[in-house]
Amino acid sequence: xxxxxxxxxxxxxxxxxxxxxxxxxxxxxxxxxxxxxxxxxxxxxxxxxxxxxxxxxxxxxxxxxxxxxxxxxxxxxxxxxxxxxxxxxxxxxxxxxxxxxxxxxxxxxxxxx
Amino acid sequence: xxxxxxxxxxxxxxxxxxxxxxxxxxxxxxxxxxxxxxxxxxxxxxxxxxxxxxxxxxxxxxxxxxxxxxxxxxxxxxxxxxxxxxxxxxxxxxxxxxxxxxxxxxxxxxxxx
DNA sequence: ATGGTATATCGGGATATAACGATATGCTAA
DNA sequence: TTAGCATATCGTTATATCCCGATATACCAT
Numbered sequence: 039x040x041x042x043x044x045x046x047x048x049x050x051x052x053x054x055x056x057x058x059x060x061x062x063x064x065x066x067x068x069x070x071x072x073x074x075x076x077x078x079x080x081x082x083x084x085x086x087x088x089x090x091x092x093x094x095x096x097x098x099x100x101x102x103x104x105x106x107x108x109x110x111x112x113x114x115x116x117x118x119x120x121x122x123x124x125x126x127x128x129x130x131x132x133x134x135x136x137x138x139x140x141x142x143x144x145x146x147x148x149x150x151x
Numbered sequence: 152x153x154x155x156x157x158x159x160x161x162x163x164x165x166x167x168x169x170x171x172x173x174x175x176x177x178x179x180x181x182x183x184x185x186x187x188x189x190x191x192x193x194x195x196x197x198x199x200x201x202x203x204x205x206x207x208x209x210x211x212x213x214x215x216x217x218x219x220x221x222x223x224x225x226x227x228x229x230x231x232x233x234x235x236x237x238x239x240x241x242x243x244x245x246x247x248x249x250x251x252x253x254x255x256x257x258x259x260x261x262x263x264x
Numbered sequence: 265a266t267g268g269t270a271t272a273t274c275g276g277g278a279t280a281t282a283a284c285g286a287t288a289t290g291c292t293a294a
Numbered sequence: 295t296t297a298g299c300a301t302a303t304c305g306t307t308a309t310a311t312c313c314c315g316a317t318a319t320a321c322c323a324t
Contacts, residue, residue: 040246043239044166051161052282053153069301079284084302086282103291103300115239122231126156133153149300165312182271192314197272199312216270216321262270266324273318280311288303294296 049093050123054078055086059109060133062096063124064140066108070149075139095119104145162206163236167191168199172222173246175209176237177253179221183262188252208232217258 049055057076061067073083087107090096095116098107110116127133162168170189174180186196200220203209208229211220223229240246 039239039243040166040169043169043236044164046164046239047160047169048164051157051159051164053157054282056153056156056160070299078282080301081285081303082283088302100291105301115235118231118235122228122235123156126152126159126228130152167312183269193271194273194315195313201272213321218271267322268324269320269322271318271320274316276314278311278313280309282309283307285306286304289301291300292298294298 045093046095046119049089049095052086054082055090056123056127057133057136058083058086058090059095059123060127061136061140062107062109063120063127064137066106067140067143068101068104068106068145068149070104071140071143071145072107074148075136075143104149158206159208159232162202162208165199167195168203169236169240170246170249171196171199171203172208172236173240174249174253175220175222176233176240177250179219180253180256181214181217181219181258181262183217184253184256184258185220187261188249188256217262 050059054076058072061072061075069080069083069087072087073080076083078086087096087098091098091107094110096107097110098105100106109120111120163172167189171185174185174188182193182196182200185200186193189196191199200209200211204211204220207223209220210223211218213219222233224233
């Protein structure tokens, strides 16, 4: 469907959302972890997550006080899409660094203020 | 690379550009054919084509007075991308109709005014 | 050269998007 | 219940995007 397709590509057509998708390739993360690593305001990150969620790229699960976001890997479309995106992300220094940061991120350290 | 990836997805994240890509899946077309079928102004269509061209989704070749645009199918990335997009376009009535219109389009009839 | 055709570019108006800080909501623990 | 933390939503501002008509450019035929 045209509008669904537009929504998917539009959601991926923005640098900071691509950075979020890239980080979620390492592991599911809560908003505060993403916010810490990406260096944007919490409200901005929340907005980006909403857009990716509406495009059915990511989903969220409540984890007590936290909301954990993760890539939706069930359906074939997304699998192909993520494989493609991952290949496009290869050899990008910033993205590699952020995948590593995501992997190492510990919400108990990053989030408690 | 991040910015290249953003450019590609941004170029595909717009309904009318998706319609153009869909039509070009039938065959290479010149601007006037696309303009006729899509029903937007010539300048708007030209703008969309420029964006798709800058994202290296399509390329153009001069054909005398005409400029013919076609999908860039050489590299693997695009091949995968087009296969994916094509599958997302399946069973969309408007897009099917426009692929057919594109296939039947004859620039000698559509364009000469 | 002139006239005609196809395409690209420019300028402007309307709408959409991205960013932020402030505030609201929702949950947990004491 | 209250306090505190994580997240979502709201209001605003700045920028980007989409559309069009008008104009410029490029090419072809006469």
